Amino acid sequence: MAQALQRRLTSIDVSDPRLYQDDSWRPLFVQLRRDDPVHYCEASAFGPYWSVTRYDDIFAIELDHENYSSSSELGGIQVANPPQGQELPNFIRMDPPGHTMHRRTVAPIVAPSNLVNLEPLIRKRTASVLDALPRNETFDWVARVSTDLTNMMLATLFDFPWAERRKLETHPQTGAAQLVWRFFTSNGEARGRPQVDASSMAVPGPSTRRRQLCAVSGVL
Numbered sequence: 001m002a003q004a005l006q007r008r009l010t011s012i013d014v015s016d017p018r019l020y021q022d023d024s025w026r027p028l029f030v031q032l033r034r035d036d037p038v039h040y041c042e043a044s045a046f047g048p049y050w051s052v053t054r055y056d057d058i059f060a061i062e063l064d065h066e067n068y069s070s071s072s073e074l075g076g077i078q079v080a081n082p083p084q085g086q087e088l089p090n091f092i093r094m095d096p097p098g099h100t101m102h103r104r105t106v107a108p109i110v111a112p113s114n115l116v117n118l119e120p121l122i123r124k125r126t127a128s129v130l131d132a133l134p135r136n137e138t139f140d141w142v143a144r145v146s147t148d149l150t151n152m153m154l155a156t157l158f159d160f161p162w163a164e165r166r167k168l169e170t171h172p173q174t175g176a177a178q179l180v181w182r183f184f185t186s187n188g189e190a191r192g193r194p195q196v197d198a199s200s201m202a203v204p205g206p207s208t209r210r211r212q213l214c215a216v217s218g219v220l
Helices: 002-010 026-035 055-063 098-106 112-131 141-158 172-185 213-219
Strands: 038-041 049-052
Touching: 002 026, 002 038, 049 055, 112 141
Parallel strands: none
Antiparallel strands: 038 049
16 A cells, blocks of 8 residues: 555656646645655656645745755756756846845835836736626637736836837747846936836846846846
């Protein structure tokens, strides 16, 4: 009985996208949390890996920088490695003290006090997406809502050109490069209104004020 249970547990691969496409992941996560909360998957499309499924364990690991690393040099935060030559600096894939410095730049941008400034615009754009949905017919929620709304929110937060916002989805590298370009051409001064977008607010940040390309692209 114990061996059969172990075989079933060993075969669970939470990196398999079919679990989420078919919405069949919930019973497996219940089983892992109960019987194998620190789970080793020996064979997957990404090679062997460990997964942790209990909240308290995840919380403890997130705060234990001495024993667990988010650094890209040590594997990063994704189960899949980025294509060789396409590794991009990112403060999320850093450990303290580098992560802490970058976080201080990002925190004011998404602080509730700053998002209040964008609230009317966010509400207006969200309402326009929902109001445009067809009635009494089937439609693609991802294309009409999820993707479109995400592009809108990114364009709002970064003061990205509204007419070009779909570049963030269809040409992500072009869109990312444009975000960095807007940072380097921004002086952070008001253009007739308070500058609450991410590009402008990042200008004086502790990790970006020197305007080094790697630091800027990693934060944005």
